[in-house]
Amino acid sequence: MSRRRAIRPDDLPLLLSPPKNPKGFTKPYFDPDFEIYRSVAKAVPNEEVTLGLEKKCKEMHKDMNLLLKKISKRQELERKYDRIENKIKDMDREIEELHSQLREKY
Secondary structure (H helix, E strand, C coil), X not given: CCCCCCCCHHHCCCCXXXXXXXXXXXXXXXXXXXXXXXXXXXXXXXXXXXXXXHHHHHHHHHHHHHHHHHHHHHHHHHHHXXXXXXXXXXXXXXXXXXXXXXXXXX
């Protein structure tokens, strides 16, 4: 039988975790500023300071999520643009081939 250790308040995160990457949200995102807020909030017993830092971390979390969404959308648009560009190049190649065939024929 395995013995489980009781969960202590220090084990629980005081603040929200930073967001994950946009693709699948699996890789951890590290932001040193966020970690500074987290460590200060754990070290400072003053509730007023802790609440202020917690609010700031929530705002930072929201802003980072928004930034990651916009980056993800931009990457998606770049992929679409590349596909369209490749189709245009293929079409230009076909037009050139057809033009050269018509020159030879007539």
